[in-house]
Amino acid sequence: MRTAYSVADVRAAERELMARVPEGALMQRAAAGLAAVCARLLSGARGVYGSRVVLLVGSGDNGGDALYAGARLARRGAAVGVVLLTPERAHAGGLAALRAAGGTVVADAERAVTRADLVVDGIVGIGGRGGLRPRAAQLAALAAESATVVAVDLPSGVDADTGEVPGEAVRADVTVTFGAYKPGLLIDPARERAGVVHHVDIGLAPTAEPAAEALQHVDVARLLPLPSAESDKYRRGVVGVVAGSARYPGAAVLAVAGALRGGAGAVRYVGPAADAVLARFPETLVHAGPPHRAGRVQAWVIGPGLGDEADAMEDVLAAEAPVLVDADGLRFLTPERVRARTAGTLLTPHAGEAAALLGGDRAAVEAGRWRAVRELAAAFGATVLLKGSTTLVADAASPVRVNPTGTGWLATAGSGDVLSGLTGSLLAAGLPARDAAAAGAYLHGLAARFAAGPDGAPVTATQVAGRLAAAWRDVGRRTPRPGGAKH
Structure with a gap:
């Protein structure tokens, strides 16, 4: 699992570590890691020796990291120049080291940046707030057009704690972050500006609870429900789907498609699109309604293509089973109605x-x-899956989960209906709402990537649903069981 920590918690861990190591050791570790990544990037182009590197340096330790890394590159034969955006506050030791290694302070910043092979963003550190100042923004934009840009710790101008971009910010090709991930490196719109993120271990060990976490294959594999020899459809869980309308029967079909591939033992469909559902999925159990008369259900999904079926919404919210509410169903909700429920509630809105x-x-x-996702979770007393360029999952108390498998190809009609059915099935199989939401989003994104192919191509929601089994197998295949065997 990839964990990210708030600026305050990173700072606390840094202070604790600095009290135990020689002065300047952390900066040297960071600079060494930064220089190594830069050297690899240059080696893939023209090589370090003779390459042109420009450092954009502000005040404080972030600029110091860049300067010491620049000194290491200069000693390997790179022509390293530095643009000092706040000369009076530049890191003195780092600047002296750069000059001693042959680096120079450039006079013509624009010319240096446009001729550079690599530009290092050491403008603002993780404590920065607000966008870049005009001069820094001008040079950052020029660098993005003409060179490979490497950000130190995170792109300058983004909010490390929230992923917000309140003004002009650096757009990096690569970000080298030290000690711990920061939430802003995982959450859009900042994530999109970070490029490829490299983590450099400098010995930091935050003891606080993470602010955010991103699951990986092994984490998802541990969550997915696997049938045992004694399983039957009821032990595996039955998910009820209330979706579709005369106008949107396809929403019901897509939600059922996701639900059938989500691990539950059976899917009960309640709604006006039974004929369309059965034509595609004859294994579905259908009922005319109302939902509470449909039979045994361990979780409900309601909302995709629902229209104005307020009565069905009242019925489902009264159930003593977990409920996932999506799309049209969200229009009928109030915080009071959700908080009055005795079972868990999962909301899955888009922006x-x-x-x-x-x-x-x-x-x-x-x-x-x-x-937004934090505020929604607190206001409704529910788990919230906020769909979008970065899908986030939050409840009232736990770290926000960030889905790392999403792709822009998922921005297609009906993909959210598939996700709702899939996630509802995981709820019915017994996963808590937070785990079901995180695992569902992970598999959904992975399936979309498989459907789009290695070079990327448009996909439909039906194609995404069709690749869910492949995503499930991929997660399991690459995850070792205890004792070394794989499932």
Whole structure:
């Protein structure tokens, strides 16, 4: 699992470590790791010797890391120049080391940046707030057009704690982060500006709870329900799906498609699209409704393509089983109605739906996804899966989970219906809402990547549903069982 920590917790861990190591040791470790990544990037192009490297350096330790790394590259034969954006506050030791290694302070910053093979962003550290100042923003934009850009710890101008980009910010090809991931490296819109992230171990050991975490194959494999020899469809779980309408029968078909591939033993469909569902999936158990008369159900999914079926919503919310609410179903919710439930509730809005629930606007949610998902979880007393460029899962108390498998090809009609069915099936199989949401998003994104292919191509929601089994197998195949065997 990839864990990310808040700036305050990273700073606390740094102070604890600095008290135990020689002065300057942490900066030298960071600079060594940064220089190594830069050298590999240069070696893949023209080589370190004779390459042109420009450091954009602000004040403080972030600039010091860049300067010491630049000195290491200069000793290997690179022509290293530094643009000092705050000369009076530049890291003195780092600047002296760079000059001693043959590096120079450049006079013509624009010319140096446009001729550079590699530009190192050491402008602002993880404690920075607000966007870049005009001069730094100008040079950062120039660097993005003309050179490979490497950010020190995180791209300057982004918020390390939330992933927000409040103004102009560096757009990096590679980010070298030290000691621990920061939430902003995992969450859009900042994540998109970080490029490929390399983690350098400098001996940091934060003791606080992570602010965010991203599951990996091994974590998801541990969550996925596997049948035993004694399993039957009821032990594996039965998921009820209330979806579709005369206008949107396809939503029901897609939600059922996801549910059938989510690990539950059976799927009960309640709604007006039974004929369409049975035509595609004859194994589905259908019922005309109301939901509470459909038979035994261990979790409900309600909302995709539902239209104005408020009565069905009342029925499902009264159930003593976990409920996933998506799409049209979200329009009928209030915090009071959700908090009154005795079983778990999982909400799965996209940014526009989240904005409606919060009484705000979509742009604000997309710009502040971290804040929005936290606020929704707190307001409704529920688990929230916020769909989008970075899918986030939050409840009232735990670290926010960030899904790392998403792809832009998922921005297609019906993909959210598939996700709802899949995640609801995991709920019915017994996973807690937070785990079901995280595992569902992970498999959903992975399936979309498989459907799009290695070079990327448009996909449909039906194709995504069709690759869920492949995603499930891939997670299991690459995950060792205890004792070394694989499943």
